[in-house]
Amino acid sequence: MTVDQMTREDTATTAYEKALAGKQYIGGEWLDASDGATFGVEDPGKGEVFVQVADSTPDDCMAAVAAADAAAAGWAATPPRQRGEILRRAFDLMIANRDDIAKLITLESGKAYAEAQGEVDYGAEFLRWFSEEACRGLGTVATAPSGEYNIITTLHPVGISLFVTPWNFPAAMATRKIGPALAAGCTTILKPAKETPLTALAMAAIFEEAGVPAGVINVITPSKSHSTIAAMMADPRVKKISFTGSTGVGKVLMEQAARRVMRTSMELGGNAPFIVMPDADLDVAVASAMVAKFRNGGQSCTAANRFYVHESVEAEFVERFRTAMADLKVGHGLDPENNLGAMVTRKERDGMLELIEDAKARGAEVVFGGEAVDSAGYFLQPTLLRNVPRDARCIREEIFGPVAPIVTFTELEDVIEQANDVEVGLVSFVQTSDLALGMSMASRIDAGMVGINRGKVSDPAAPFGGWKESGIGKEGGHEGLLEYLESKYTAVSW
Numbered sequence: 001m002t003v004d005q006m007t008r009e010d011t012a013t014t015a016y017e018k019a020l021a022g023k024q025y026i027g028g029e030w031l032d033a034s035d036g037a038t039f040g041v042e043d044p045g046k047g048e049v050f051v052q053v054a055d056s057t058p059d060d061c062m063a064a065v066a067a068a069d070a071a072a073a074g075w076a077a078t079p080p081r082q083r084g085e086i087l088r089r090a091f092d093l094m095i096a097n098r099d100d101i102a103k104l105i106t107l108e109s110g111k112a113y114a115e116a117q118g119e120v121d122y123g124a125e126f127l128r129w130f131s132e133e134a135c136r137g138l139g140t141v142a143t144a145p146s147g148e149y150n151i152i153t154t155l156h157p158v159g160i161s162l163f164v165t166p167w168n169f170p171a172a173m174a175t176r177k178i179g180p181a182l183a184a185g186c187t188t189i190l191k192p193a194k195e196t197p198l199t200a201l202a203m204a205a206i207f208e209e210a211g212v213p214a215g216v217i218n219v220i221t222p223s224k225s226h227s228t229i230a231a232m233m234a235d236p237r238v239k240k241i242s243f244t245g246s247t248g249v250g251k252v253l254m255e256q257a258a259r260r261v262m263r264t265s266m267e268l269g270g271n272a273p274f275i276v277m278p279d280a281d282l283d284v285a286v287a288s289a290m291v292a293k294f295r296n297g298g299q300s301c302t303a304a305n306r307f308y309v310h311e312s313v314e315a316e317f318v319e320r321f322r323t324a325m326a327d328l329k330v331g332h333g334l335d336p337e338n339n340l341g342a343m344v345t346r347k348e349r350d351g352m353l354e355l356i357e358d359a360k361a362r363g364a365e366v367v368f369g370g371e372a373v374d375s376a377g378y379f380l381q382p383t384l385l386r387n388v389p390r391d392a393r394c395i396r397e398e399i400f401g402p403v404a405p406i407v408t409f410t411e412l413e414d415v416i417e418q419a420n421d422v423e424v425g426l427v428s429f430v431q432t433s434d435l436a437l438g439m440s441m442a443s444r445i446d447a448g449m450v451g452i453n454r455g456k457v458s459d460p461a462a463p464f465g466g467w468k469e470s471g472i473g474k475e476g477g478h479e480g481l482l483e484y485l486e487s488k489y490t491a492v493s494w
């Protein structure tokens with residue numbers, strides 16, 4: 001039975017039904033857009049619209065701000081233990097609804113169903129982690145160096161937090177922001193990507209069922225981002241914006257935030273180098289490469305972008321990588337046989353074809369794939385390119401798709417220089433059997449995260465975030481909670 005053939009009796013939950021009703025969630029109510037407008041959400045695996053969703057107006061967005069404001073004092077005063085218990089219930093409900101949420105994720109983003117299930121587990125872990133962190137927003141007491149007074153530092157919720165989330169991980173990028181914000185005592189407004197509003201609405205239903213009070217979480221679903229986000233950011237009640245998406249859009253939002261000196265957390269673009277040293281265990285390196293490149297079909301900010309392979313192992317690595325790629329089954333994500341789903345839009349898929357053509361024109365060899373799949377959906381063959389010159393667009397730019405370009409190197413110094421020769425620095429991967437070498441390379445690469453003999457670093461318990469133009473702030477770990485707390489220092493003589 002394919003997932004598509006499951007009957008609603010097999011899987012039906014309130015969250016699933018509420019999401020498909022396509023209404024925005026404001027102040028604890030499920031509402032149509034105030035002007036009744038809707039927009040269509042596409043199944044990228046079929047290239048056709050399958051549901052209509054409320055197209056929130058700027059007025060609807062301001063209603064969400066008002067609802068978050070009305071709930072702010074009550075939620076900030078709710079005991080941290082109670083906030084944590086609600087988050088824990090939301091974790092349990094998310095896991096109980098795994099298959100339904102995964103189906104929504106696959107339908108609207110195109111990713112393979114098993115990947116979508118994995119995303120639900122990953123996203124739910126942020127709720128469990130921050131349910132545990134809720135009680136750890138602790139201050140400190142210290143004696144001033146002069147000995148004349150005491151330094152008391154207390155932590156306070158930042159206030160209303162606006163979240164702008166991407167289509168590539170529609171559940172996990174929402175919980176990575178909502179979890180710490182709720183734990184810290186902030187009320188929130190979530191604006192999901194227009195491609196993937198359904199998962200966000202399913203999450204709203206889960207939080208509602210978990211007992212999150214009305215107004216603490218609001219989900220608006222405008223198809224036009226610019227005017228709606230700008231209206232909310234101009235409102236002095238909104239204190240923080242957290243964005244996951246491209247560096248270009250992040251810069252625009254930072255300029256808008258600067259006008260009101262809003263708090264920002266920015267998780268922006270990457271261009272991860274994946275370095276295979278001559279002593280690497282090639283079984284581990286290829287398994288890591290498959291995860292680093294094909295998790296979410298390469299549509300991830302943490303995806304390996306540039307494969308730097310030492311010339312002494314290049315031929316062997318290429319052959320093994322090609323063989324592993326040939327095992328991937330491309331097709332509609334709801335068929336459990338397939339493990340490489342559709343790209344999210346035709347535009348994204350066509351962008352990949354342009355990158356491949358650019359590399360070929362500059363002399364790269366296509367070892368595997370390289371073409372679109374002939375289908376109504378937006379599928380691309382997994383693609384392996386070899387002898388890719390350093391100035392090819394797929395080396396200089398973030399690829400965001402299932403294309404793996406290989407560049408050979410001979411000298412350690414040269415590969416470190418190449419790894420650092422980009423404006424971004426989110427994550428890097430190093431494959432070596434020499435741990436001391438791996439740690440030394442990790443310390444020299446300008447990135448917020450490094451994976452050694454791994455293809456994935458993402459973990460709700462770890463501080464996720466980039467250096468350079470990859471962003472500001474951390475999500476996950478204890479650091480993730482601190483992003484939603486302001487410290488206040490009081491000097492006390494007693």
Ligand SMILES: O=CCCC(=O)O
Nearest residue numbers: 168169300301302458
């Ligand atoms: O694409 C951005 C997030 C990816 C992740 O959390 O692993």
